[in-house]
Amino acid sequence: MKQEFFICPRCRARLERVAPDRLTCPQDGLDFWNVDGIWRFLLPDGQAHYSRFMADYEAVRGFEGRGSPQADYYRALPFRDLSGKFSADWAIRARSYNLLVREVLTRLQGRLQRPLKILDLGAGNGWLSNRLAAQGDRVVAVDLLVNEQDGLGAWKHYEQQFTPVQAEFDHLPVMDRFADAVIFNASFHYSESYGKTLQEALRVLDPAGQIVILDSPVYRRRESGEEMVEERKSDFLSRYGFASDALESENFLTYQRIRGLGESLGVRWRCIHPNYGLRWQLRPLIAWLRGRREPAKFHVIVGAR
Numbered sequence: 001m002k003q004e005f006f007i008c009p010r011c012r013a014r015l016e017r018v019a020p021d022r023l024t025c026p027q028d029g030l031d032f033w034n035v036d037g038i039w040r041f042l043l044p045d046g047q048a049h050y051s052r053f054m055a056d057y058e059a060v061r062g063f064e065g066r067g068s069p070q071a072d073y074y075r076a077l078p079f080r081d082l083s084g085k086f087s088a089d090w091a092i093r094a095r096s097y098n099l100l101v102r103e104v105l106t107r108l109q110g111r112l113q114r115p116l117k118i119l120d121l122g123a124g125n126g127w128l129s130n131r132l133a134a135q136g137d138r139v140v141a142v143d144l145l146v147n148e149q150d151g152l153g154a155w156k157h158y159e160q161q162f163t164p165v166q167a168e169f170d171h172l173p174v175m176d177r178f179a180d181a182v183i184f185n186a187s188f189h190y191s192e193s194y195g196k197t198l199q200e201a202l203r204v205l206d207p208a209g210q211i212v213i214l215d216s217p218v219y220r221r222r223e224s225g226e227e228m229v230e231e232r233k234s235d236f237l238s239r240y241g242f243a244s245d246a247l248e249s250e251n252f253l254t255y256q257r258i259r260g261l262g263e264s265l266g267v268r269w270r271c272i273h274p275n276y277g278l279r280w281q282l283r284p285l286i287a288w289l290r291g292r293r294e295p296a297k298f299h300v301i302v303g304a305r
């Protein structure tokens with residue numbers, strides 16, 4: 001894939017290719033390298049800001065036993081978890097993925113009558129990028145993590161080609177209006193400022209394009225989200241000895257917050273409700289009967305200008 005869409009994440013100048021694995025910013029002289037098949041666009045201050053998050057996250061995912069040495073494991077996601085460790089979670093992920101393809105991307109492609117240009121932001125091991133590339137779309141997978149088990153380094157396991165890029169949500173090395181779709185798959189709630197992250201997503205989005213947020217927890221009441229965050233912190237502390245709270249992530253959404261972001265940024269939202277089955281539907285009622293906090297809901301949230 002040609003990389004003519006890259007810009008400097010600091011000054012936004014168009015980059016010059018000085019070698020197959022090296023791009024240079026003509027304005028501020030920064031070099032950006034492709035190392036092990038991944039373009040490295042994390043600026044030194046970003047590296048410093050995210051280093052503890054990355055170390056904690058990798059440690060937790062390692063403890064959880066995420067990833068596999070087998071390529072088949074990655075290729076089967078999200079429909080089968082060949083490790084058998086998180087099968088119930090992946091069954092849910094598969095449903096939201098199907099909805100994303102059927103209700104959002106296929107329609108967008110039908111309207112544009114061509115393959116889509118897609119940014120998969122917070123791509124993790126890149127399974128979504130692989131699936132979308134298999135449909136003929138041109139996909140850029142962005143994440144902070146480059147390890148081979150759970151980060152962009154897993155690109156080696158896939159049969160499809162996409163472009164793995166180490167960068168952060170709020171400083172994308174991508175030119176204005178590049179993407180037809182910007183997708184945050186189980187990643188938006190890691191943002192430290194939803195406003196800033198959406199503004200950057202809107203910058204790289206084509207005027208007719210769509211932003212999709214899926215598999216991020218949504219609550220009716222802010223207090224429910226705050227309780228979930230506290231529960232998770234003490235769970236991590238007791239299990240791993242650290243709270244994994246290096247970032248000031250927003251961690252969850254509320255319906256009011258979604259509406260407010262839309263109003264302030266000029267984004268119209270459409271909320272699609274995946275059917276996760278009866279047990280899932282009954283969760284709020286069961287929680288209420290047992291006097292527990294409101295459980296999170298997971299929607300496919302689609303934004304357009």
Ligand SMILES: C[S@@+](CC[C@H](N)C(=O)[O-])C[C@H]1O[C@@H](n2cnc3c(N)ncnc32)[C@H](O)[C@@H]1O
Binds near residue numbers: 126142143185190
């Ligand atoms: C729960 S994982 C989801 C991975 C993948 N999208 C999936 O569906 O399996 C969230 C990912 O978001 C990434 N992430 C968090 N904050 C980020 C940021 N500011 N910029 C880029 N990636 C980020 C994390 O490194 C992590 O890989």
